[in-house]
Amino acid sequence: MLTAKQHELLLFINQRLDESGISPSFEEMKEALDLKSKSGVHRLIGALEERGFIRRLANRARALEVMKMPEGRNVGGNNVARFAPVKESKPQIQIPVAANDVMEIPLHGKIAAGVPIEALEGQNSLSVPMALLGAGEHYALEVSGDSMIEAGILDGDYALIRKANTARDGEIVVALVRGEEATLKYLRREGQQIRLDPANGSYEPQYYAPHEVEVQGKLAGLLRRYH
Amino acid sequence: MLTAKQHELLLFINQRLDESGISPSFEEMKEALDLKSKSGVHRLIGALEERGFIRRLANRARALEVMKMPEGRNVGGNNVARFAPVKESKPQIQIPVAANDVMEIPLHGKIAAGVPIEALEGQNSLSVPMALLGAGEHYALEVSGDSMIEAGILDGDYALIRKANTARDGEIVVALVRGEEATLKYLRREGQQIRLDPANGSYEPQYYAPHEVEVQGKLAGLLRRYH
DNA sequence: CATGAATGGAACGATTAGAGAACAAAAGTG
DNA sequence: CACTTTTGTTCTCTAATCGTTCCATTCATG
Known part of the structure; x- marks a missing residue:
């Protein structure tokens, strides 16, 4: 899918993002690739x-x-054991359904503060x-718990997640912590630390080293149903 | 399904992609297959x-x-715990099934606390x-304002409303007050009075006589978009 | 020998890549 | 706010790599 140069640049960007959380500038990428322009x-x-x-x-x-990173390569190079959650996959092509501006997306299970994603690998969509x-x-996740309640995300809502390996500060992400817990939280960086912020006064922000946290996607939408 | 050459080429491409993440060029494939053109x-x-x-x-x-790879190669669907050197599966392209479980509903405009519905009866849906x-x-309404913020209904959300003339206590309704203001509020009855409750500590509940309030629908769902 | 399929060859055009510079747009500063 | 610095965008040239196409040739088979 990539040429050698493209691959090299992608690796560099990913590395920098992982280490410092700050995108490299064009100048820095130029240096990294040994270019003069x-x-x-x-x-x-x-x-x-x-x-x-x-x-x-x-x-x-x-x-x-x-x-995403090419071919299975894990972002951030963290070799943490991982459980059932989101399987990395080749890009799935989402084609709008004819005559309808609607898409079917897979429903991967539930996500809650402090609890792994239930891998209900059904055909749910x-x-x-x-x-x-x-x-x-x-993909979609059913939200469980009230840790994001102040962001207007309630228990039972469906979170629509766009796959991504990184995110910018202040965005709501699905974060896999130490390979075992997946949670929905605000992502923030503080110095060399990653901070995961709940939106609920009763919960405390959590701090991690960059390699402990893997971003699996960012919140792109929300569905709620009142009965 | 595949000829010998096709199979050989596919294997080669997959291997290269796996090892280096870089696609082989036509020239390289030519060499690998021992072709001269x-x-x-x-x-x-x-x-x-x-x-x-x-x-x-x-x-x-x-x-x-x-x-995808030929033969019964496992394509996704593994729900076993997996460790770091994850061997990639090649999921099949996901083509959304024709979604007939979808409805087009009209978008009637915006609704805000204390402000009439904007009648933008356009073609929006x-x-x-x-x-x-x-x-x-x-029908759908775009929410404007923060009067229902504690119910997880934020400015800019789309409220899905089911038409109804009555509602039970505690339900969120679109209420038309004195024929002029339509608002989204909790509906409660207190004695001979109708009480419309915002979900925001900064706003006060409002009391009306039954004939002053007309229920136009109840909240049935919510859509939100993060960009 | 005829035929269709696979292969070889080479010309051609398009993309990728490197360099340099001028310019425009953001971010930072006092 | 005005000014400076940083950062991103665009353009022009040049060269090498890469993909596409057309046509001749070979091969296997009946």
Whole structure:
């Protein structure tokens, strides 16, 4: 899927993001790739974006985000044991259903504060209006618990998650902690630490080393049902 | 399903992708298959693509991607605990099933505390999974304001409303007050009075005589979008 | 020998890559 | 707010790599 240069750049970006949480600038990438001009970096970034490996905010400095890594490679190089949760997969192509701006996305189970994702690997799926999703690969999780209640995310809601390996500060992510607990939390970086913030005064923020936390996706939408 | 050459090529591509994450070029594949011209590779790639084993970006260098491998190779579905050197499975492309469990409902405008519904009776509509709705006639409103924030209903959310003329105590309703203001509130009865409760400590409950309040619908679902 | 399929060859055009510079847009500073 | 620095964008050239296409040739088979 990638050329050697694209691969090299992707690795570098991912590494920097993992270590410091800060996107490298074009200048820094230029140095890392041993180039003498930034224009090349620009093209490579374009190629990576086109292929869905990274995502970026246009005209913003240091606003890169890694969506996936080539072939199984684990992001952040953390060799933590992992349990049932989200299986890494090849990009699944989501084609809008004809005549309907709706998509079927897989329902991967429940997510709760402090509790692993229940791997209810059933064939469950959810129909979701495309208007709620952006580009990319998505899945749904049923929210369990009240740790995000102040962000308007209630017990029983369905969280629509876009797969990603990194996220920017302040975004709500599905974070796999030490390979065993997956939780939905605000992601924030403080120095060399990763901080996972609940949205509930009764819970405390938790701090981790970067290698202990793996971002599996970010919150892209929410569905709730009143009976 | 595959000819010997096709099979050989697929294996080679998969191996290279696995080892280095970098797609082989036509030249390299030519060498690997012991061919003396790239045109043969071109045909093989075409065949593999046609059969859904690989996918590629047209006119892009080294932009191959393996979608699945031949034979009963395990494709996803493993729910066993897995450890770090995760061997990748190649999930099949997920094509959404024709979703007939979807409904188009009209988007009637915005609703806010203390402000009439904006009658933007345009062509706007929203596709919504039927799972979020019950029986009956529904429409959607964009929520404006923070008066229901403690009920997890935020500014910008889409409220799915089921038309109804009555509601039980404690339900969230669209209430038309004195024929002019439509608001989203908790409905409660106190003696001969109707009480409309916001879910926000900064706002006060409001009391009305029964004839002043007309229930237009009850909250049936909620959609939110994070960008 | 005819035929269709697979292979070889080479020309062609497009993409990728490197460099340099000028410019525009954000972020930071006082 | 004005000014400076940092950062991202765009353009032009040049060269090498890569993918595409068309056509001739070979091969296996009946």
